[in-house]
Amino acid sequence: MARQYLVGVDIGGTNLKVGLVTPAGEVKAYTTRPTRLDGGWAGVVDQVEELVAALLQQQGLSLTAVGGLGVGVPGTVRLPQGEVLFAPNLKWENVPLLATLSTRLPVPVRLDNDAHVAALGEYWRGAGQGYGSVLLLTLGTGIGTAFLWRGRVFRGRAGLGSEMGHMVIDPAGPLCGCGNRGCLEALAAAPALERLAHRLLAAGLSSRLTCAGNWGVGEVFAAAAAGDEVGQKVVEEMVGHLAVGLANAVVLIDPEVIILGGGISGSADLFLPALSEEVARRVGRMAYPPPTIVPAALGNLAGILGAAYLVRGELGEDE
Ligand SMILES: [Zn+2]
Known part of the structure; x- marks a missing residue:
């Protein structure tokens, strides 16, 4: 057969x-x-x-x-x-x-x-079709990344490829599982966003979420979409950190498309316009064109x- x-x-x-x-x-x-x-x-x-x-x-x-x-x-x-x-x-x-x-x-x-x-x-059948260079981030419990060059994974010397989750965004930031401080993953992955929401609640910002509630990042995004103060602040902080990371990626490799996948990308409508704008602002003075940032298409x-x-x-x- x-x-x-x-x-x-x-x-x-x-x-x-x-x-x-x-x-x-x-x-x-x-x-x-x-x-x-x-x-x-x-x-x-x-x-x-x-x-x-x-x-x-x-x-x-x-x-x-x-x-x-x-x-x-x-x-x-x-x-x-x-x-x-x-x-x-x-x-x-x-x-x-x-x-x-x-x-x-x-x-x-x-x-x-x-x-x-x-x-x-995504390169074969999804949001990366037809692009010669693709940077993908999976935003979830952790942050995984891949850089494709002409349809092949760029692996680097050790074969690991890119690990943007451990790109340092804030050297004074929270400790990451890798031992460094202020990695993108320690600032913008789901557990970091949930911790941030808890801190904001404890600080007294208004919210439909409660300190004792059993909610996750999905509920934080839903709250943000409904105009919730804590939810919106979390999204704003996440956008700020992701924008620094993506702008760093643009000045290093200037990918044709940046694809955001993982659980958090399901809420992309909520933050993609602000994120694209902030990355464009950060790299625009150097004459990089506004990056194309899209949600993953294949779920x-x-x-x-x-x-x-x-x-x-x-x-x-x-x-
Ligand atoms: Zn790290």
Whole structure:
């Protein structure tokens, strides 16, 4: 039987998604389950194998229809060995994921960091189509980044690529998990925004949120949209920090498009105009054109599509 499909696997700290993708980048079918975290990495490998088998069976197919399996992982991946060096949300360290999956699923397997994979997905079928240089940030619990140059992940010397989440925005700012102070992630990722909202509430700003309430960044954005003082102040601060980071990126690489993905990008309507304006203001005197900043277009499917893109054969993006 012809190998007519690619399989894209998106291993997240919360959900595991597996999709069957055509060579043209259409998701034919996909399935998602809560990631099985209690069995360590071997449990997740089992789960990947089970979900791939179930998806193929549901489509009346077998592994002989699959040309390759691509995997996105929320952590640092050493290539080409395909070792996951560190994935904090999965509590993985030094996991030989590529070698293990290759044994279990006898098709070509490739893996990469989830932000790299999301950027490749957006480049292939989403907001990055047709752009020669793409900077993607995933704004969520953390901040992941990827810079694509002509459809390939720019990896740098160590192969890690860009980590703008740890670009220092304010050297006197809050401590970051990486040991430095004032990283973009420590200022503008979801936990930082929630802490800021709590501080503003404690300082007495008016809000429909309460100090004791069980709310997250989604509720903070919803409050901001409704004109809430705390919500709007949080958005304003986030825009300020993101604008510094993006302006730094523009003066370094001047990407053709900047794509914002991740959970926070769902509220992009709320902050994108102000963010674009502030980045343009910061770089305009140097004659950079106003940057094109857009929300990601693929939502939940970016990881599946980008992972499939890794094994797209002639367009495979690293050697
Ligand atoms: Zn950091």
